[in-house]
Amino acid sequence: MSWLVTGGAGYIGAHVVRAFAAQGIGAVVLDDLSSGRSEFVPAGTPFVHGSILDGAAIERAIEEHGVTGVVHLAGFKYAGVSVQRPLHTYRQNVTGTTTLLAAMESKGVDRIVFSSSAAVYGTPDVDLVTELTPKHPESPYGESKLIGEWLLADQAKAAGLRHTSLRYFNVVGSGTPDVFDVSPHNLFPLVFDALLDGRTPRINGGDYPTPDGTCVRDYIHVADLAEAHVVAARRLEAGDTLEPVYNLGSGDGVSVGEIMRAVAEVTGIEFSPETVERRAGDPARIVASGELAARDLDWRMRHTLSEMVESAWQARRAASDS
Template structure:
């Protein structure tokens, strides 16, 4: 049995590959390297450079490598960019995902784990938000992911495909062993931006919105450590292989931190008081969103190991230093 990981050279995908290899799985990565890096792929995984929407290519990979499961990470993920380029996001996240689903069905793949997002909820009526809440995306990014969720559910009913949809909240940190981390240039993840500012790689950090209805006026998010997130994927895969039913699950800790709280944590951990600029809200950003995280524990037995914001920031800082060393050599 082989697991096909689309986008496996990127941030979350590369951590998934590490976890699968650590678990003794056979892994094939399919990545076009537009946002990923060849060096980020574990040497024991096979890398195929190509597009996950290339149905002929995916079909050949499924048959030749005996793929029984797909973990689909390849996507565009920046909310404000999706507002500016909605058609690009619908192409990358919906049209291309439909092609991958078609190839999976045609190839007889049994299990599929789909990377979705808390953006499908928009601004929830209450926090923590549970999986039973009515989806109400406020950006093309959220819409594009919700459309793919609906397609997957319909395909599963028609063709018997087993799936788990994982709705990510804010992913952060790096592999605790320092093997991978967020490496994309000009990334917008707050903790990465703060760490780059602390190391002098950015002039500072911008806070987008200080008038939200939150305790300090800045947005509140649930930050989940990336290795905990991929552990949920492995738990989901085990669930499906045991014959478990189709699920849609939140991936978060059930606790939120404001933008200013995160920035202060980065300053404290790094020991650097970098500049902070206040800016208007960005389109598509909800005031607060925190995961209702009970169902994932109950359904697939997920137990987080790295639920500590200070430790997450420390991992991110250590990874940024490794990246700086890599660039210098």
């Protein structure tokens, strides 16, 4: 079996590709390199430089590489920016997913693992998010991910598509020193870049109703996330029935303040983060249960917070030294 990984040259996608290879499963990468990097694609892995908006390119990739399933990670992933660029976000994430599903149907590929997001929940009013927590996305990005889930469900009814969606929370760390988080908006890259530039990292808000006053989030290691994709793909390939969605959550949150302290300890760089004003719309706490994923996808937290920070720091330093 061979799986097409859209967005496979990105931070998360490259880890998914490596997880497939480690299990002896063939993978083909489709990526337009708008945010991914060709050097993140492992040597020997077929790479198609193309867009999910190009149905013909997707069909050719399916035909040429004997694709039997798809892991769909490609898309525009910046929630804050999506508010200023809603049309771009919907084109990439909704039109792109529709184009992909049409190409899959045309070529008889009926299995897909979809990269969804915690952004579908918006600002939940519960201590522990489950898959049944009401969805109230607060950005075009979150809305587009929820629409993607709907598209899969509708295509399942219409054409027998076999699918599951994995809702990500805060993905960090690195499973290999040659792949690192390149997002200009994520916490770890922002903190590391500040330290490497000799600047003081910032915390947005220090007066939240949490133990140390900073926001509490679910942080999960990217390699653990990638493993869940492999299990989901294998189960779909085997004909097993999966839930339509799974939260890949830890069940226990970590505060931004705790992240900062872990970074100082791992890097050996002493600093006191600067606390600035809250960002609009940032909830005090978002933590999710991963019980369903643990039951069906062998999901578990295999890395400690220190290991998450250390692996991310090593990969970022390796990039700086190369």
